[in-house]
Amino acid sequence: MTGHQDHREAPTAPAGMLSPYPAAPPSVPTPCPAGPPDPASRAPVQPPPPPTPASYQPDPAPPDARPTGTADRPPVPQRLWCADEEGLLALSVWTERVAGRGEDAEPFVAHHRAGLQGMLAVFDGSGGAGAAPVWQASDGASRTGAWVGARVARLATDVWFHDVTVEGEEATPKTLREYLRFFLGYAPQRRSKISGTMRRQLPTTLAGVHYRVAGNGYEPQVELQPLWAGDSRAYVLRPRTGLRVLTRDHTRESDALELLRTDPPMTNLVCADREFEIAGRRLAYPLPCVLVAATDGFFGYVHTPADFETLLLRTLRDAGTVEEWADLVRREVQGYTADDASLALVALGYHGFPDLRAQFASRHEELTVRYVRTRPRGLDRPSLAADGTGGRVTGTEDAAGLPARVRLWQDDTWRAYRAGYETDLPPAPEEHA
Amino acid sequence: MSNIEQYQGNLQYAVDIVLCIDATGSMFPVLDSVKSSALQFHDRLNDEMAKKGKAISQLRLKVIAFRDFGDDPSTAIQQTGFLRLPDQSKDFEGFVRGIDASGGGDIPESGLEALALAINSPWEQGLDRRRHVIVMFTDAPAHPLGTHASAPSYPAGIPGSLDDLFEQWGYARSQTSVMEQSAKRLVLFAPDQAPWSDPIAEEWDLTLHFASKAGEGLEEFEMDEIIETIANSL
Numbered sequence: 062m063t064g065h066q067d068h069r070e071a072p073t074a075p076a077g078m079l080s081p082y083p084a085a086p087p088s089v090p091t092p093c094p095a096g097p098p099d100p101a102s103r104a105p106v107q108p109p110p111p112p113t114p115a116s117y118q119p120d121p122a123p124p125d126a127r128p129t130g131t132a133d134r135p136p137v138p139q140r141l142w143c144a145d146e147e148g149l150l151a152l153s154v155w156t157e158r159v160a161g162r163g164e165d166a167e168p169f170v171a172h173h174r175a176g177l178q179g180m181l182a183v184f185d186g187s188g189g190a191g192a193a194p195v196w197q198a199s200d201g202a203s204r205t206g207a208w209v210g211a212r213v214a215r216l217a218t219d220v221w222f223h224d225v226t227v228e229g230e231e232a233t234p235k236t237l238r239e240y241l242r243f244f245l246g247y248a249p250q251r252r253s254k255i256s257g258t259m260r261r262q263l264p265t266t267l268a269g270v271h272y273r274v275a276g277n278g279y280e281p282q283v284e285l286q287p288l289w290a291g292d293s294r295a296y297v298l299r300p301r302t303g304l305r306v307l308t309r310d311h312t313r314e315s316d317a318l319e320l321l322r323t324d325p326p327m328t329n330l331v332c333a334d335r336e337f338e339i340a341g342r343r344l345a346y347p348l349p350c351v352l353v354a355a356t357d358g359f360f361g362y363v364h365t366p367a368d369f370e371t372l373l374l375r376t377l378r379d380a381g382t383v384e385e386w387a388d389l390v391r392r393e394v395q396g397y398t399a400d401d402a403s404l405a406l407v408a409l410g411y412h413g414f415p416d417l418r419a420q421f422a423s424r425h426e427e428l429t430v431r432y433v434r435t436r437p438r439g440l441d442r443p444s445l446a447a448d449g450t451g452g453r454v455t456g457t458e459d460a461a462g463l464p465a466r467v468r469l470w471q472d473d474t475w476r477a478y479r480a481g482y483e484t485d486l487p488p489a490p491e492e493h494a
Numbered sequence: 495m496s497n498i499e500q501y502q503g504n505l506q507y508a509v510d511i512v513l514c515i516d517a518t519g520s521m522f523p524v525l526d527s528v529k530s531s532a533l534q535f536h537d538r539l540n541d542e543m544a545k546k547g548k549a550i551s552q553l554r555l556k557v558i559a560f561r562d563f564g565d566d567p568s569t570a571i572q573q574t575g576f577l578r579l580p581d582q583s584k585d586f587e588g589f590v591r592g593i594d595a596s597g598g599g600d601i602p603e604s605g606l607e608a609l610a611l612a613i614n615s616p617w618e619q620g621l622d623r624r625r626h627v628i629v630m631f632t633d634a635p636a637h638p639l640g641t642h643a644s645a646p647s648y649p650a651g652i653p654g655s656l657d658d659l660f661e662q663w664g665y666a667r668s669q670t671s672v673m674e675q676s677a678k679r680l681v682l683f684a685p686d687q688a689p690w691s692d693p694i695a696e697e698w699d700l701t702l703h704f705a706s707k708a709g710e711g712l713e714e715f716e717m718d719e720i721i722e723t724i725a726n727s728l
Contacts, residue, residue, distance in 0.1 A: 159545055162545065187726075188722075188726030189726040192722045192726050207726075254704060254705060255702055255703065255704055256691075256695055256696075256702075256703045256705065257680075257682070257695045257696075257701035257702040257703040258695070258696070258697070258698065258699050258700060258701045259679070259700050259701060259702050260702060312676075313666060313667075313675060313676075314676065322622050322623065323622075323623065323624070323676040323677070324623050324676070325675065325676030326676065326700060328666075399548050399549070400548075
C-alpha cells in the first residue's frame with residue numbers, strides 16, 4: 062500500500078507484515094496526506110469547496126507568506142487537508158515555525174469505510190535529542206535525525222494501520238511498536254561523535270487514536286485506543302464534557318499547567334537506538350464525538366490549558382466548512398506558537414459541518430465566559446483578545462504586576478478546568494529511562 | 495526586558511550557562527579555540543534560537559576556570575558570578591580572555607571540583623521555562639573528589655565522592671538534587687575516559703558528551719551541532 066517495490070534482501074518483518082520491505086529512506090511527504098493511497102476503499106474524499114459564509118474571510122496568503130513571484134523570503138510551509146461526508150468530518154493542519162527547519166511529520170488521518178475504523182496520529186521529531194544531520198535529500202537539503210524519525214514513524218503507522226484493517230494484524234501498542242522498530246531499523250542513521258543520555262537516534266513523539274465505530278443503530282458508540290510515546294497528545298472532544306485528554310505525557314511532571322511553565326524533558330519517546338514504549342488503553346464513547354491528536358506546537362504555547370479547546374471551538378464557530386475550519390486553526394496557531402505544529406481531527410457521527418458547529422456553540426460560549434473574558438489585560442496578542450482592544454496594556458496600567466496577575470489567573474483557570482480535562486487522563490505509569 | 499515583553503512573546507526561556515574551562519598547560523594548544531568558542535557561545539545560541547523562532551528572555555553566563563589543587567591550590571579555581579548578557583558582556587569577555595593555560599602538574603585535573611561548583615551555582619529560580627546548562631571543556635581525566643580536600647583554598651561544600659555529586663545532580667524521584675530536573679543539561683567536551691564518559695555521560699541523565707582525545711580532540715568538536723543540540727533542547 063505504500064509502494065513497496067524494492068525487493069532487496071531485508072530482515073524478517075514483524076508477524077503479519079508484508080515482506081520484503083524497502084531499505085530506502087523515507088520520501089518527502091506529499092502535499093495533501095489523505096492517508097492511504099487507495100481513496101476508493103480507505104481515505105475520505107475531499108469535497109469541492111462549498112460557498113463561503115459571511116463570517117469567514119478567505120486569506121489565500123498566510124501571514125508570513127509573500128505573493129507568488131516575490132522570492133526574497135520563502136513562504137512558511139503549511140499544509141491543510143480535510144474531508145466532509147455523512148457521519149465523518151476530518152481535517153489535518155501542519156505548519157513549520159521556520160521554513161525548512163520543521164521536524165513534525167505531516168499528520169496521519171485514515172478511515173477504512175468497510176471496516177468502520179480509522180486512525181489519526183501526529184509525530185514530532187525531537188530536535189534536542191536528534192539534532193545531528195543523518196540524511197541528504199535529493200535536492201541537497203540536509204535532514205536531521207529528528208526529521209527523519211518523525212517521517213519514518215508516520216510511515217510505520219501507515220503500514221500498521223493498513224495491516225490492522227486488511228491483513229488482520231492485532232491493533233495493540235505492542236504491534237505498533239514492532240512496526241516502528243522495524244522501519245526505524247531501516248532508516249538512515251549516522252554514527253555521531255556525540256553520545257550521552259540525551260542523545261537518541263531518529264527520536265520522535267507519536268500520539269494517535271485508533272478507533273472503531275461500534276454499537277447498534279440506537280446506541281452507536283466508538284471504541285478508542287489512544288496510542289502514544291512522548292509529549293504529543295490525543296483528546297476526545299464532546300459538547301457537554303469539552304476537551305478531555307486521553308494520553309499522559311512521558312515526562313516526570315504530569316500537571317498540564319506545570320508542563321506549560323517548565324517544558325520538561327521526555328522520559329520515553331520513539332527512537333532507533335534504545336528501548337521505548339508505546340502506551341495504550343481502551344475506551345468507548347457514545348457517538349457523536351470528535352477525536353484530536355496534536356503536537357506541542359498547539360498546546361505547549363498557550364497561557365492556560367483551556368486555551369487549546371477555546372482555539373478549536375472559536376475557529377469552529379467562525380468557519381463555514383471543514384476546510385475553512387482547518388485554515389482558521391492554521392492561522393491561529395501560527396499566531397502564537399514558537400514551534401512546529403501539527404494536528405489531526407476526526408469528527409464522527411455528526412450530520413454535516415453545520416450540525417457539528419451548532420452542537421459546540423454553547424460549549425464555546427461557556428469557555429469564553431470562564432477563560433477568555435477573565436484574561437488579565439496585557440496578556441494577549443490581538444488575535445486572542447476578547448474585548449476588541451487587543452488586550453494591550455496602556456501606559457497607566459500596572460505593567461509591573463502583570464506576571465503575578467497572569468500567574469494567579471493561570472492557577473484559577475486551571476483549577477476550574479482541570480477536573481473535566483483530566484477525567485480520562487491515564488494513571489501514571491512506571492518510570493522510564 | 496520588561497514584564498510586558500515577556501508576555502507578548504508567550505513563554506520564553508530564561509537560560510543560565512556555566513562554562514567550566516580547563517586552564518592547565520596541556521590545554522595550551524587548544525585553549526584559544528575553547529575561549530573563542532566560549533565567547534561565541536551565547537551569540538550562536540541566540541542565533542540558533544532565533545532561527546527556531548524561540549526567544550530568550552534572560553541570558554546569564556558564569557565561567558569557572560580550573561586547574562589542579564594538587565599542583566597549585568591558589569590558582570586551582572578562578573570564577574565569575576553569573577553575568578547577565580548583553581549588559582555585562584565586557585566583564586565576561588575580559589575574564590575569558592584573561593585565562594592562561596598554565597600549571598596542572600600530573601595528568602588528572604580538578605574538573606570534578608569545577609563541576610561541583612557549577613552544579614551548586616545560584617541558578618535562576620523565577621521566570622518561566624528555565625534552562626540551566628553546564629558546559630565542561632577539558633582534555634584530561636579528573637582527580638577523585640576529595641583527593642586534595644586538605645588544600646587551604648579548597649572550596650567548602652564540595653561533595654566527598656562522585657556518588658555524592660551524582661546525588662546533587664539528581665535523577666528520577668531524587669530527593670537530594672540541587673538542580674531543577676526540568677531545567678538542567680550537562681554538555682561535556684571531554685576525553686572518552688572516566689569519569690567523563692563513564693559514569694557521567696552514560697549514567698547521569700540529560701547529558702551530551704563530545705568525546706575527544708586527551709590533549710588534541712577539542713580541536714575537532716562540531717560547534718554547529720553542539721549549539722543546535724542545546725538550542726533544540728531548550
